[in-house]
Amino acid sequence: MGNSLMGDNANNGSVVLVLTDLVTQIEGFISSHILIFVLVGLGIVFTVATRGVQFRLFGHMWHLMLDSRKQKGTSLSSFQAFTVGLASRVGTGNIAGVSLALIVGGPGALFWMWIVALLGMATSFMESTLAQIFKVKGKDGLSHGGPAYYIERGLGSRTWGVIFAALLVFSYGLIFPMVQSNTIAQQFKSTAGIPVWVTALVLVAISIPIMLGGLRRVAKVTEHLVPIMAIIYLLVSLITILMNITDLPRVFSDIFAGAFGLRAGLAGVGGGLWATMFNGAKRGLFSNEAGQGSMPNGAATADVPHPVVQGLIQSLGTFVDTIIVCSMTGFMILLAGPSVYTPGQELEDGILAQTALTHHLDYGTGWTVWFMSIVIFLFAYSSTLGYSVFAEINVNYLGWTKHGSTILHVVMIAATGLGSIAALPLAWSLADLSLALMTIINMVAVALLMKYGVRCLRDYDRQRKAGIETPVFVETPGFFPKAVPDSAWVARHENE
Numbered sequence: 001m002g003n004s005l006m007g008d009n010a011n012n013g014s015v016v017l018v019l020t021d022l023v024t025q026i027e028g029f030i031s032s033h034i035l036i037f038v039l040v041g042l043g044i045v046f047t048v049a050t051r052g053v054q055f056r057l058f059g060h061m062w063h064l065m066l067d068s069r070k071q072k073g074t075s076l077s078s079f080q081a082f083t084v085g086l087a088s089r090v091g092t093g094n095i096a097g098v099s100l101a102l103i104v105g106g107p108g109a110l111f112w113m114w115i116v117a118l119l120g121m122a123t124s125f126m127e128s129t130l131a132q133i134f135k136v137k138g139k140d141g142l143s144h145g146g147p148a149y150y151i152e153r154g155l156g157s158r159t160w161g162v163i164f165a166a167l168l169v170f171s172y173g174l175i176f177p178m179v180q181s182n183t184i185a186q187q188f189k190s191t192a193g194i195p196v197w198v199t200a201l202v203l204v205a206i207s208i209p210i211m212l213g214g215l216r217r218v219a220k221v222t223e224h225l226v227p228i229m230a231i232i233y234l235l236v237s238l239i240t241i242l243m244n245i246t247d248l249p250r251v252f253s254d255i256f257a258g259a260f261g262l263r264a265g266l267a268g269v270g271g272g273l274w275a276t277m278f279n280g281a282k283r284g285l286f287s288n289e290a291g292q293g294s295m296p297n298g299a300a301t302a303d304v305p306h307p308v309v310q311g312l313i314q315s316l317g318t319f320v321d322t323i324i325v326c327s328m329t330g331f332m333i334l335l336a337g338p339s340v341y342t343p344g345q346e347l348e349d350g351i352l353a354q355t356a357l358t359h360h361l362d363y364g365t366g367w368t369v370w371f372m373s374i375v376i377f378l379f380a381y382s383s384t385l386g387y388s389v390f391a392e393i394n395v396n397y398l399g400w401t402k403h404g405s406t407i408l409h410v411v412m413i414a415a416t417g418l419g420s421i422a423a424l425p426l427a428w429s430l431a432d433l434s435l436a437l438m439t440i441i442n443m444v445a446v447a448l449l450m451k452y453g454v455r456c457l458r459d460y461d462r463q464r465k466a467g468i469e470t471p472v473f474v475e476t477p478g479f480f481p482k483a484v485p486d487s488a489w490v491a492r493h494e495n496e
Contacts, residue, residue, distance in 0.1 A: 020426040027433040035436055036282055038443050039291045043119030045447070046126045049454050054121035054315055061316040064309055080219040081302035082313050083226040085295045088386030089321040090230060091379050092183050093287040095372075098329040099352035105279035106268035106343040107251070108258025110330040112280025113287070117322035120290030121315045127446050129311030129453045130154070131296035132304065138396060142215060145300025146390070147293040147442045148397045154449045164293065164441050165394035167434045169408070172294065173391030175431035177412050178419025180380040185420035191373045200420035203381070207416055211388050211409040215301070218385050225385075229378040230325065236371065237328035240360040244335040251334045258343070266343050287326055288318040292435060293442030297390040306473040308460035311453070332356050388412055455479070 047054065065082060101109040127147070134153040135145030148168075152161035185199040210221055241248065258266035259280075261273035270279060289295055299314045333341050336356040341347065354372040362368040388409065395404040446453075456473070463471035 020429050023426065023429040023433055027429060027436050030433070030436045030440075031282070032278075035439055036278070036285060038440065039123070039285050040116060040119060040281060042291070042443055042447055043116070043123050046122035046450065047119060049450060050122055050125065050457055052122075053125055053312070053457060054118060054319075057312060058319075061312045061319075065313050065316055077223075078302040078304050078310055078313055080223050081298050081300075081310060082317060083222045084219055084298040084301070084386050084389050085314055086230070086317050086320065086386075087222040087226050087382040088294060088298070088390065089287070089289050089317055090226070090325055091180070091383035092376060093283070094321065094325045094379065095329055095353045095376065097283045097287050098326050099333065099347075101279050101283035102268065102330060102333055102341065102343075103345075103347050103352065104268045104270040105276040105283075106258045106266045107254040107330075107334055108256070108260070108266060108273075108276040109268065109280030109283065110255050110327065110334075111259035112277050113284035113322055113326060113330075116281045116284040117288055117290075117318055117326075120285065120288050120322070121318045123443075123446070124288070124290040124295060124318045125311040125315040126450060126453045127291065127293065127296045127442065128299035128314035129307050129456055130446060130449050131300040132302070132307030132310050133452055133456060135300040143301050143303065144393050144396055146297035146393055146397075147438075147445060148394055149300070150296075150449060151441070151445045154452065155445060160441060160445075162398065164438060165397045167438045167441075168293065168297075168394045169391050169398070171431045171434045171438065172387040173395070173408055173412055174415050175427050175434075176387055177384045177415045179428055179431070180384045181416045181419035182422075184377050184380050187373050187376045191369050196421050200417040203420055204413055204417040206381075207384075207413045210385065211413055212406070214405060214409075215389055215392055218389055219301070222382060222385055225378070225382055229375070229382060230320070233375050233379075234324065234328055236357070236361070237332050240332050240335060240357065241328075243360060247335055247337075248331075251331060254334065254343075268343060269346055271344075284322050284326070288321040290318050291443050291446070292439045294386075294390050296442075297393045298386065300393070301389070306460055306463075306471045307456050308471070308473075311457075329353050332360065336360065384412070384416060 065079070098110075098113075101113060105112075130150045131145040131147075134150035135143045136149065136153075138144045148161040148165040151164060152158050181200070181203050184203065185196040188194040188199050189196055210217055254263075254266055257263040258276060261267075261276070267273075268275060268279065270276075285291070295314055295317070299310045302310045302313075304310045333352060333356045336359045340356050340359050341352065354369065357372060358368045391408055391412070392405050395408050398404070400407070459473065460471050
């Protein structure tokens with residue numbers, strides 16, 4: 001009996017390993033051979049279609065973001081929607097992801113991260129503007145929208161809307177919170193010897209009052225948490241840059257030379273110019289999340305006078321995530337020099353940024369290890385809060401409005417605790433595959449609905465050109481032909 005059970009367990013384990021490997025290979029093929037080209041290609045298309053909106057209105061984006069706290073309505077403020085999106089964007093990928101890009105692609109990978117981020121700003125603008133155009137007002141007084149909504153209301157496909165929503169709820173509502181909590185637990189275990197079960201209990205304890213408070217409470221927390229964590233990390237990173245300011249020209253020289261293969265010795269362990277371009281682009285795309293279909297869910301929650309306003313603000317989030325936060329991590333590593341980072345050398349991406357910070361500022365005190373642990377906690381946990389908003393909106397879309405949000409948050413809290421204790425490679429691989437499929441569905445929908453985003457932007461530009469300081473959108477009949485009009489939507493969902 002015992003041998004039989006052991007044999008069954010071994011067989012089950014081997015099956016799981018085979019399935020994990022198969023799912024990982026499928027996801028890797030889709031991401032490497034399809035997804036990255038779709039994201040970059042359509043990023044270029046959206047940039048051209050909007051006449052470089054991310055460049056010509058860049059200063060205006062900052063004005064809107066800084067002024068966004070003043071906007072009031074029955075839903076979330078524009079700034080709260082911005083911080084919810086930034087909470088999801090700014091995560092451990094801004095630390096470990098950048099480290100991995102530099103290890104595999106060399107210093108030049110940072111340049112290609114910048115390029116795809118600039119293109120991603122146009123993508124983020126387009127999907128977030130569409131989310132505003134096709135959003136609906138829920139019974140809770142909050143605005144709901146995102147890819148599932150504009151797929152159904154703009155393209156008339158309930159089926160694909162449901163598929164997208166289901167994929168998002170699975171990824172963002174169940175698995176990704178486990179990934180983030182596992183990162184937190186392992187960090188505190190390695191740096192302070194804190195048992196993972198203790199971290200699990202702490203995460204569950206702080207999640208209960210926040211997540212069960214619903215979307216509004218999560219937004220209030222991120223509104224204060226995200227700016228604080230970002231400013232603290234950026235200030236410390238800026239100190240390391242200022243301490244090594246004379247070495248900064250060398251770093252920029254390495255970045256640009258490595259980006260185009262102009263100098264030997266700057267390639268990463270992946271080898272060659274293609275590895276530099278590909279890994280920089282991949283890390284940039286997956287860090288800022290432009291095109292994945294997650295950000296529009298948060299963008300739709302804002303009450304704004306014109307859909308383009310939130311499109312521009314969410315576009316700025318892509319810039320902040322990659323051009324600012326990721327760059328700070330990259331500079332901190334590259335300025336540390338050969339004692340910490342050498343192109344082409346096998347290094348551990350999980351601790352590279354921490355090693356660089358220790359090199360710059362620790363002076364044997366050990367405070368930088370604790371600092372990075374806290375940063376990783378804030379980055380990872382804030383991402384989980386952002387995920388809860390996106391998942392709740394899609395649970396509502398699926399029609400589970402009566403008890404769905406409560407059930408979702410209970411499941412997310414449980415997943416956060418479980419993820420701290422156990423790593424589930426198959427579930428994580430399935431979530432990555434789900435995310436890849438989500439992105440493809442979203443990008444196809446955005447491309448098909450692009451004309452409405454462009455039309456809305458022209459209206460905004462026209463009003464600004466006429467001297468109107470705060471353009472207001474007034475929808476006229478036929479301006480945005482909806483496959484599912486507002487009246488039909490209300491009638492369909494009134495009994496939920």
